[in-house]
Amino acid sequence: MTGEQPSDLIRSVSRALRVLEEVARADRPLSVKVIARRCGLNLSTSYHLVRTLCYEGYLHRRPDGDYLIGSQVAERYHEMLDAFERPPRASAVLRQLAAESGHTAYLAQLTDARLVVVEVAEGPRSPWLEDLQAGLETAPHATALGKALLLSLPSRVRRGILTEYGLRRFTPSTPSSVEDVEVELSGLRPGQVVEEHGQFREEVACASAVVPGTQWALGISTRGLAIPQLAAARLATAVRDLARS
Known part of the structure; x- marks a missing residue:
């Protein structure tokens, strides 16, 4: 991120992106508790964000309950290169x-x-x-x-x-x-x-x-x-x- 923080920043979007970034840079799948701790969010907010990101395909929930990056991230990546x-x-x-x-x-x-x-x-x-x-x-x-x-x-x-x-x-x-x-x-x-x-x-x-x-x-x-x-x-x-x- 560069430059000054915009005055009309949408906090929920910033938090969701922070969750994505933490999961993406992790060397193993993360639990919601770990995601919350690393992102500095409360557990309830983290659950809402993770469920939303899973529904949209940007996170994937494993059978053990941990999370990793979803297929939609790869789709956006290829679209970015094609642009x-x-x-x-x-x-x-x-x-x-x-x-x-x-x-x-x-x-x-x-x-x-x-x-x-x-x-x-x-x-x-x-x-x-x-x-x-x-x-x-x-x-x-x-x-x-x-x-x-x-x-x-x-x-x-x-x-x-x-x-x-x-x-x-x-x-x-x-x-x-x-x-x-x-x-x-x-x-x-x-x-x-x-x-x-x-x-x-x-x-x-x-x-x-x-x-x-x-x-x-x-x-x-x-x-x-x-x-x-x-x-x-x-x-x-x-x-x-x-x-x-």
């Missing part, structure tokens, strides 16, 4: 990039000042990055995907996004101020390949570029702090292919 109007052939280009380079390929977009990974094609030469998976919001200041998209924006807009999102430190190399990011981007032209080395994850490097004529960024990740020349070349080819489509 992004990907470039034609985006999935095919992403899969081809991963197959030919051996590196995981990503497609991302900035929306409402947030960097969202929309699609991923896994490659064996890249590590599993749990924060760079489809549907997840991630850090624009520490990722090549985010920096490539920021590079395409006017400085004033870019600074606003960085200030709103904040500059969380992921590794000792992560930029710690808006000025640090501006310095990094100052020698690059919009559309150029942007790299980051160990800023998002230690011993991991990423490269990305914006697809010309779009607001999409295509990127790859690799083990180690160097981007292999062949992988960079495959990325550039994929960006051109996606632009032509």
